Amino acid sequence: MADITETRVTATPVARPRKRIRWDHVADHAILIAGALLMLVPVYMVFATSSWDAITVHREGMQFGFSDQLGTNYDAALFEYGGFTDSVNGVTMLANSLILGLGFAIGKIVVGMMAAYAIVYFRLKFATLAFWMIFTTLLLPLEVRILPSYEIITSITVFGLYENGMGNSYAGLIIPLIASATATFFFRQFFLSVPEELIEAARIDGAGPVKFFIDILVPLSRTMIAAMFIIMFVFGWNQYLWPTLITTDESLFTLVRGIRQIVQSYADGSETPDYGQAAALAIIAMTPPVLIVVFFQSWFVKGLTESDK
Amino acid sequence: MAQVTLNAVRKVYPNGAEALEPSTFTIPDGELCVLVGPSGCGKSTMLRMVAGLEDITEGEVSIGDRVVNDIDPADRNIAMVFQNYALYPHMTVARNMGYGLKNRGMDRGQIAAKVREAAEMLNLTEFLDRRPSQLSGGQRQRVAMGRAIVREPDLFLFDEPLSNLDAKLRNQMRIEIRALQRRLGTTAMYVTHDQVEAMTMADRIIVLSNGHIEQIGTPNEIYEHPASTFVASFMGAPPMNLLDAEAGQGRVTLPGGEVVPQAGVNGHTGAIKVGIRPEDVAPSAQGDLSFNVDIIEELGAQRLLHGKMAGQDFSVAVPKDQEAATGEMRLALKANAVHLFDADQGRRLG
Ligand SMILES: Nc1ncnc2c1ncn2[C@@H]1O[C@H](COP(=O)(O)OP(=O)(O)O)[C@@H](O)[C@H]1O
Ligand SMILES: [Mg+2]
Numbered sequence: 001m002a003d004i005t006e007t008r009v010t011a012t013p014v015a016r017p018r019k020r021i022r023w024d025h026v027a028d029h030a031i032l033i034a035g036a037l038l039m040l041v042p043v044y045m046v047f048a049t050s051s052w053d054a055i056t057v058h059r060e061g062m063q064f065g066f067s068d069q070l071g072t073n074y075d076a077a078l079f080e081y082g083g084f085t086d087s088v089n090g091v092t093m094l095a096n097s098l099i100l101g102l103g104f105a106i107g108k109i110v111v112g113m114m115a116a117y118a119i120v121y122f123r124l125k126f127a128t129l130a131f132w133m134i135f136t137t138l139l140l141p142l143e144v145r146i147l148p149s150y151e152i153i154t155s156i157t158v159f160g161l162y163e164n165g166m167g168n169s170y171a172g173l174i175i176p177l178i179a180s181a182t183a184t185f186f187f188r189q190f191f192l193s194v195p196e197e198l199i200e201a202a203r204i205d206g207a208g209p210v211k212f213f214i215d216i217l218v219p220l221s222r223t224m225i226a227a228m229f230i231i232m233f234v235f236g237w238n239q240y241l242w243p244t245l246i247t248t249d250e251s252l253f254t255l256v257r258g259i260r261q262i263v264q265s266y267a268d269g270s271e272t273p274d275y276g277q278a279a280a281l282a283i284i285a286m287t288p289p290v291l292i293v294v295f296f297q298s299w300f301v302k303g304l305t306e307s308d309k
Numbered sequence: 310m311a312q313v314t315l316n317a318v319r320k321v322y323p324n325g326a327e328a329l330e331p332s333t334f335t336i337p338d339g340e341l342c343v344l345v346g347p348s349g350c351g352k353s354t355m356l357r358m359v360a361g362l363e364d365i366t367e368g369e370v371s372i373g374d375r376v377v378n379d380i381d382p383a384d385r386n387i388a389m390v391f392q393n394y395a396l397y398p399h400m401t402v403a404r405n406m407g408y409g410l411k412n413r414g415m416d417r418g419q420i421a422a423k424v425r426e427a428a429e430m431l432n433l434t435e436f437l438d439r440r441p442s443q444l445s446g447g448q449r450q451r452v453a454m455g456r457a458i459v460r461e462p463d464l465f466l467f468d469e470p471l472s473n474l475d476a477k478l479r480n481q482m483r484i485e486i487r488a489l490q491r492r493l494g495t496t497a498m499y500v501t502h503d504q505v506e507a508m509t510m511a512d513r514i515i516v517l518s519n520g521h522i523e524q525i526g527t528p529n530e531i532y533e534h535p536a537s538t539f540v541a542s543f544m545g546a547p548p549m550n551l552l553d554a555e556a557g558q559g560r561v562t563l564p565g566g567e568v569v570p571q572a573g574v575n576g577h578t579g580a581i582k583v584g585i586r587p588e589d590v591a592p593s594a595q596g597d598l599s600f601n602v603d604i605i606e607e608l609g610a611q612r613l614l615h616g617k618m619a620g621q622d623f624s625v626a627v628p629k630d631q632e633a634a635t636g637e638m639r640l641a642l643k644a645n646a647v648h649l650f651d652a653d654q655g656r657r658l659g
Pocket of ligand 1: 322323324326327328346347348349350351352353354355
């Protein structure tokens with residue numbers, strides 16, 4: 001024993017490696033830094049530009065430095081009513097975007113989980129056929145079927161609600177986007193990986209289908225739900241084409257549309273577009289998705305480190 | 310507390326495979342009955358039909374005096390312990406144990422009291438707030454036991470509950486489960502493929518092979534009077550030696566011409582199987598049988614001599630203090646050492 005310890009002690013100084021610059025590491029870092037800059041510099045430029053007045057930006061383009069219009073631009077972007085009808089400001093659009101993002105993400109998760117639950121856990125006739133039919137909708141995103149979808153949504157009435165179809169309503173904005181298979185597919189794969197014995201133990205413990213879903217399956221899926229929520233919220237938030245088509249009422253405009261609306265006035269030739277304000281709105285539009293990702297990321301990590309399986 | 314009766318219970322899976330031939334038996338109230346057999350013989354199928362997790366193709370299962378064929382698992386008043394524990398990963402130990410009671414609508418205080426009582430019985434008190442992922446395999450299995458106990462069921466069902474544990478823990482848990490079951494006096498069905506587990510734990514053993522019951526009996530009966538060559542070779546370690554022999558003229562002769570003593574053949578003639586347990590023979594200079602030792606296997610408490618008798622594989626177990634060497638030796642039989650089986654069916658004769 002003593003011998004071994006002694007050799008170890010003497011061996012230590014010899015074993016210490018000399019610090020050398022690893023050129024492959026330098027190259028790795030250079031690539032990573034370049035990539036990061038490519039992503040971040042445009043965001044910084046938008047932020048810097050949002051502190052300038054419209055005339056300067058119009059004359060000299062995007063800015064690197066800061067000016068004194070920061071407060072004015074953000075104030076205008078958020079609180080100044082605009083549009084043809086003067087019925088919409090930044091806050092309204094922010095709220096609309098939130099409703100769209102949340103409604104879409106939550107709706108999609110709820111529908112997806114319940115559909116997957118039915119497919120995986122119940123002995124249905126044609127369950128496989130149903131699954132593959134749902135699955136093929138992955139090949140048909142809203143953009144492909146946008147005209148028929150528009151046709152249906154603007155003409156549909158539900159139990160006397162929406163007398164003039166679902167156009168210009170939150171329901172019309174959100175529901176057609178929910179109809180696709182992504183969430184169903186991911187939850188199905190996840191449910192299939194839940195061990196059979198867990199269901200059997202729950203059955204013996206007297207948990208019926210609803211209790212099993214709420215008490216066991218939903219808590220088990222929480223990391224999955226968080227992941228889906230991030231992806232779906234950002235996807236819903238960034239929707240442009242469908243909201244443009246289905247909402248003509250300005251009080252239902254989302255932020256992404258609002259930005260366009262500001263720049264649009266240039267195309268109309270009516271006045272100098274308010275570039276500073278548009279940049280401010282762009283920054284405002286970026287913030288909630290970033291916050292969602294940051295917030296849910298800590299959930300992700302928690303879910304992973306507290307791994308239960 | 311309840312007895313369990315299976316009446317001509319049969320199982321055919323939807324794919325047409327008959328997993329269990331019609332089987333009939335009764336487990337008296339308070340007994341621990343072990344279902345043992347090689348993997349795929351239908352043990353789990355039988356247990357799961359009693360639990361209600363699998364449809365019964367034909368026949369009747371009764372728990373107590375109630376036919377349970379059409380009763381939901383939750384209402385059969387049973388509790389089941391699974392091989393991979395099947396604990397709810399997102400619930401604490403306490404909530405895992407109390408979940409079934411909560412679903413029955415018991416009030417919180419009462420649940421907490423029952424959980425605490427069970428936890429004390431199983432030495433789990435300090436782990437009540439932990440998640441299953443923060444426990445060792447043995448502790449998890451205890452939690453699964455606790456979940457079964459708090460329900461105060463009529464019947465415990467165990468499906469290979471110790472197979473995921475290491476050998477030492479397995480021995481310890483075996484004793485714990487046995488002691489607990491005795492103490493609670495609850496009827497239990499216990500599935501295992503391990504004959505040692507079956508022998509040590511059971512009040513009664515049911516040996517299954519290929520979907521049919523080979524023998525039902527106490528561990529002693531099964532060991533002393535195996536009903537078939539299958540039971541003879543499956544139960545007992547090292548397994549019983551089975552030799553091909555000829556019966557005729559009122560005696561049994563091995564291929565080399567040696568006569569097997571103690572073998573009364575009851576008029577049976579022709580090919581026959583002779584079964585002799587390795588521990589039922591001893592080396593002796595005046596022995597009746599000759600044996601050629603090839604290999605000696607040291608097991609600590611005893612040593613096994615593997616070799617040939619009348620040209621067929623044969624093993625002998627001798628105590629560790631008895632010297633042994635390879636080569637020719639003679640063996641003497643202890644009392645009642647010879648079992649005779651019919652050569653075609655493997656059924657016990659006499
Ligand atoms: N769901 C099933 N569908 C079809 N065959 C099955 C099913 N479950 C088990 N079997 C078959 O039934 C036989 C008995 O299985 P099982 O009771 O699980 O055996 P054991 O528990 O004794 O290892 C096996 O041959 C197995 O392949
Ligand atoms: Mg099994």
